[in-house]
Amino acid sequence: MHRRWSFLAAFAALVGILSSAALAQTSRATFPKDFDEYVLYATYDRGSAKEEAFATRETLAIAKAGKPLPPGTQLVLGIWKNNALTEYFVMEKGVNWGADFPAEVRNGDWHFQQFDLNRQVRRTATGDRCMSCHGSQARSDFLFTWDRMQSYLP
Ligand code: HEC
Structure with a gap:
């Protein structure tokens, strides 16, 4: 009886480990539906x-106003x-999306994803x-282009 429960406990622990590893691989970022209206x-x-x-x-208006995205x-x-x-x-920010990743890995609440030219997910090694x-x-909300957003002139 005891053996059986400890086996189940070990199995449950393993499932927990595997599913948290799977979680860490998951990105919720999607390709923007209105991309054709985006500004370079x-x-x-x-x-x-x-x-x-x-x-x-x-x-861009929010960035120029110096407000958080x-x-x-x-x-x-x-x-x-x-x-x-x-x-x-693509980078996309969601509500509390950072919680999907361990603290030492996450980039605030941003998720990252690669897409092909048909705007379908295509992950390569770069994705990791x-x-x-x-x-x-981290000081510029995990963006490399924050300065360029702020200095952008239409
Ligand atoms: C080796 C460093 C590096 C890696 C890896 C990297 N990026 Fe970047 N990323 C940059 C730099 C630097 C820029 C600014 C543009 C430039 O200099 O080419 C940038 C810019 C961006 C931007 C524009 C907004 C911003 O952050 O300023 C997006 C979106 C982006 N990267 C998404 C991604 C995604 C998605 C991946 C993974 C598939 C990725 N990046 C991997 C360095 C990196």
Whole structure:
């Protein structure tokens, strides 16, 4: 009888470990439905490689006012390689989304996701590095382009 319960307890613990590992892999970020209305606010030209940052007019107005970006904010980075657009990187902020990740991993309440040109999720190895790199920008809400948002002129 006791053996049986300890087996069940061990099994339950294992399920807990596996599901928390699965949780840490999950991103809730989606591709913005209204992307065609997004504004290009920053371009990073590196020869044949290029990155283009897009946000809504509302997001840029909030940044210019120096206010924190609210839950629901979505940002898109277009990735160009060999002079061609190859994929999109998306950041989206949700209510308490940071709780999906361990404290040492999370980037506030931002989630990150990669998309192909058909705007479908396409994760590659790069996807696992988003948070470790953006984590260095905690002082500017995990953004590399906060200054560019604030200085953007229509
Ligand atoms: C090695 C560091 C690094 C990694 C890894 C990385 N980024 Fe970035 N990201 C940057 C930098 C730097 C910029 C600013 C643009 C530039 O310099 O090209 C940026 C800009 C962005 C932006 C524009 C908004 C902002 O943060 O300023 C988005 C959206 C974004 N990245 C999403 C992602 C996603 C999604 C991933 C993972 C699939 C990712 N990034 C991985 C460094 C990184």
